Amino acid sequence: MKSLLRRRKQAAEPSDLVVPYWQWHDEELLSAGLLTMARRLPALVAGALRVAWQASRRDTAATLGLNAVAGFFTAFGLLATTGVLESLFAAGPTTDRVLAALPALLVVAAAAGLRAALLAGAGWAQERLKPQVERLAETRLFRLTTEVELTAFDDEEFHNSMQRARDNGVPDSATVVEMTVNVLTGVIGVLSAAVTLGVLHPLLMPLLLVTAVPDGWAALRSARMRYAAFRRVSTARRRKFMLSDLMAERPPAAEVRAFTLRGFLLAEYDRIADVEQRVELDVARQRTKTRVAGDLMGGVALGAVYTALGGMLAAGMVPLAVVGTAVLTIRASQTSLAALVQAVNKLYEAGLYFGDYLDFCELAQRRVPADRGTTAPAGFRRITAESVSFTYPGADAPSLSEVSIAVDRGEVVALVGENGSGKTTLAKLLAGLYAPDSGVVRWDDTDIAGISGKALHDRISVIAQDHTRWPLTALQNITMGRPLDGERLAGAAAASGADEVVARLGRGYETLLDRRFEGGHELSGGQWQRIAIARAFYRDAELMIFDEPTSALDPKAEHALFERIRRHADGRTVLLITHRLSSVRYADRIYVLNRGRVSEQGTHADLVLADGEYARLYELQAAAYREREARPA
Numbered sequence: 001m002k003s004l005l006r007r008r009k010q011a012a013e014p015s016d017l018v019v020p021y022w023q024w025h026d027e028e029l030l031s032a033g034l035l036t037m038a039r040r041l042p043a044l045v046a047g048a049l050r051v052a053w054q055a056s057r058r059d060t061a062a063t064l065g066l067n068a069v070a071g072f073f074t075a076f077g078l079l080a081t082t083g084v085l086e087s088l089f090a091a092g093p094t095t096d097r098v099l100a101a102l103p104a105l106l107v108v109a110a111a112a113g114l115r116a117a118l119l120a121g122a123g124w125a126q127e128r129l130k131p132q133v134e135r136l137a138e139t140r141l142f143r144l145t146t147e148v149e150l151t152a153f154d155d156e157e158f159h160n161s162m163q164r165a166r167d168n169g170v171p172d173s174a175t176v177v178e179m180t181v182n183v184l185t186g187v188i189g190v191l192s193a194a195v196t197l198g199v200l201h202p203l204l205m206p207l208l209l210v211t212a213v214p215d216g217w218a219a220l221r222s223a224r225m226r227y228a229a230f231r232r233v234s235t236a237r238r239r240k241f242m243l244s245d246l247m248a249e250r251p252p253a254a255e256v257r258a259f260t261l262r263g264f265l266l267a268e269y270d271r272i273a274d275v276e277q278r279v280e281l282d283v284a285r286q287r288t289k290t291r292v293a294g295d296l297m298g299g300v301a302l303g304a305v306y307t308a309l310g311g312m313l314a315a316g317m318v319p320l321a322v323v324g325t326a327v328l329t330i331r332a333s334q335t336s337l338a339a340l341v342q343a344v345n346k347l348y349e350a351g352l353y354f355g356d357y358l359d360f361c362e363l364a365q366r367r368v369p370a371d372r373g374t375t376a377p378a379g380f381r382r383i384t385a386e387s388v389s390f391t392y393p394g395a396d397a398p399s400l401s402e403v404s405i406a407v408d409r410g411e412v413v414a415l416v417g418e419n420g421s422g423k424t425t426l427a428k429l430l431a432g433l434y435a436p437d438s439g440v441v442r443w444d445d446t447d448i449a450g451i452s453g454k455a456l457h458d459r460i461s462v463i464a465q466d467h468t469r470w471p472l473t474a475l476q477n478i479t480m481g482r483p484l485d486g487e488r489l490a491g492a493a494a495a496s497g498a499d500e501v502v503a504r505l506g507r508g509y510e511t512l513l514d515r516r517f518e519g520g521h522e523l524s525g526g527q528w529q530r531i532a533i534a535r536a537f538y539r540d541a542e543l544m545i546f547d548e549p550t551s552a553l554d555p556k557a558e559h560a561l562f563e564r565i566r567r568h569a570d571g572r573t574v575l576l577i578t579h580r581l582s583s584v585r586y587a588d589r590i591y592v593l594n595r596g597r598v599s600e601q602g603t604h605a606d607l608v609l610a611d612g613e614y615a616r617l618y619e620l621q622a623a624a625y626r627e628r629e630a631r632p633a
């Protein structure tokens with residue numbers, strides 16, 4: 001009791017909101033200096049260009065090429081401006097000076113026109129790149145999330161990593177590419193200005209640097225702060241999303257009311273939102289301070305640059321026309337510089353999230369089962385689990401310990417036992433969804449660890465206890481992406497009783513089974529089970545695993561369904577998990593599981609005779625049933 005109270009006390013503290021252990025090193029990363037960031041940028045740019053190239057070679061080449069040529073015209077236009085200013089600043093009547101400046105002015109206008117056209121082309125290619133890159137990144141993510149081993153989903157680190165990759169990494173892949181192009185555009189712009197200044201007078205070039213430093217410092221620092229905040233609240237945010245689903249989604253809506261959970265959920269939401277808000281407000285304050293400091297330093301730097309220019313003019317180092325062009329160039333370069341700094345800032349920030357995405361891809365790739373090449377032997381005679389043990393990731397105790405069972409072809413084998421005794425886990429091991437920590441599962445003599453996942457799953461139908469209610473049409477819920485075969489569909493629907501369910505739907509098989517969409521229809525628990533069983537039959541697999549397929553059916557429907565399953569199984573092998581012992585009477589073999597071990601096995605008659613746990617449970621259920629029958633209506 002004491003330990004329970006202690007645990008409850010701990011639970012009252014927001015322990016789920018502290019920085020989890022896999023983020024500790026991030027603090028080191030976040031405290032890295034500007035130099036570290038600068039060092040990271042080339043790798044980021046290279047990574048982004050690689051992704052862009054994969055997404056579309058044509059658009060990548062176009063955006064980079066057109067930007068580079070536009071940069072040339074920027075420098076050319078600025079240098080041509082000196083000619084205009086020289087004519088305008090020369091001695092003589094105003095009309096003559098303007099007329100003399102006209103040819104140079106036309107060159108400046110032509111260069112500006114060309115530059116604008118080139119930039120428009122580059123911008124278009126860049127816009128085209130964005131959706132293509134995002135799609136590429138998202139496709140890669142989903143290819144991995146649907147391929148990784150199932151246990152990855154029981155692993156919190158994997159979950160957090162996937163969440164960050166999905167929420168920010170994917171959208172930021174496009175931002176990284178976009179900002180990389182912007183960085184390169186900015187660099188080209190600043191380089192054009194630097195070259196222009198260098199041509200005008202070599203001493204003018206360093207002046208550019210003076211204006212660049214304060215802005216750059218402020219922007220990069222602010223990006224790091226935002227990222228740090230994101231990392232700090234990422235676990236809290238995940239929990240908040242879960243809570244918002246509980247309060248605003250349809251499935252839990254009834255229980256939220258029935259259990260009067262509103263106050264509890266809102267308080268929990270507040271507690272987490274408080275933590276998140278505190279972090280965000282803190283970051284907003286720090287970022288404002290940084291921006292003000294950057295602006296102040298920027299103003300001082302610009303003043304210093306103009307003073308230096310004035311000094312050079314006074315000392316006769318440069319003529320007035322050159323000073324004029326230098327001022328224009330510095331102003332133009334400041335626009336490029338502002339864009340560059342902003343792009344570097346965003347690139348760095350998006351790069352950190354994109355880095356999360358790449359890290360996730362690497363992590364997930366490591367959890368993709370190797371392509372084992374071997375296929376399951378056609379037409380197995382016997383499937384065996386030999387001394388298999390299994391512990392869920394992070395669990396204290398094993399869910400299965402040294403379990404051995406055998407399933408012969410054409411048999412109906414039942415797994416029974418109390419809640420949590422390991423039936424579902426054993427079924428998942430037999431289906432190759434989890435790999436045992438020790439022991440082997442064999443199809444005849446072949447260890448399924450050597451069989452490729454897809455080859456195995458193609459031969460097995462698993463109807464899980466918590467089967468998914470796919471928000472698809474009734475037809476798609478049964479065919480599950482396999483080609484339509486009318487005869488097989490009719491057989492599967494008749495065997496499972498799904499035909500009666502579908503007959504009552506407005507649009508028959510084409511009815512969408514999701515009330516959240518227009519025309520969608522919701523089924524009852526028992527109706528869903530019939531659809532799920534039809535799915536198993538339609539798949540036409542050699543081994544069918546039914547995990548409590550009839551828990552939502554009334555006894556009459558259940559009996560009828562079992563009869564159908566037996567008939568429809570038709571030489572196929574059935575592994576049945578159920579708590580209704582009347583349904584397993586006719587199984588060829590029954591395994592009783594108790595705390596992850598097989599405690600009894602045999603036929604119904606054997607087990608009743610043995611007078612053990614099974615006999616006790618069976619008698620209990622039978623007595624309850626007899627009592628119900630005897631009760632006057």
Ligand SMILES: Nc1ncnc2c1ncn2[C@@H]1O[C@H](COP(=O)(O)OP(=O)(O)OP(=O)(O)O)[C@@H](O)[C@H]1O
Nearest residue numbers: 154392395399417418419420421422423424425426
């Ligand atoms: N994803 C998981 N992560 C950690 N532990 C799990 C997970 N799934 C199940 N377990 C644990 O493994 C044990 C066996 O669970 P399993 O679902 O196999 O039991 P079961 O016999 O099918 O139970 P039920 O009759 O309630 O469906 C239980 O103690 C359960 O808490």
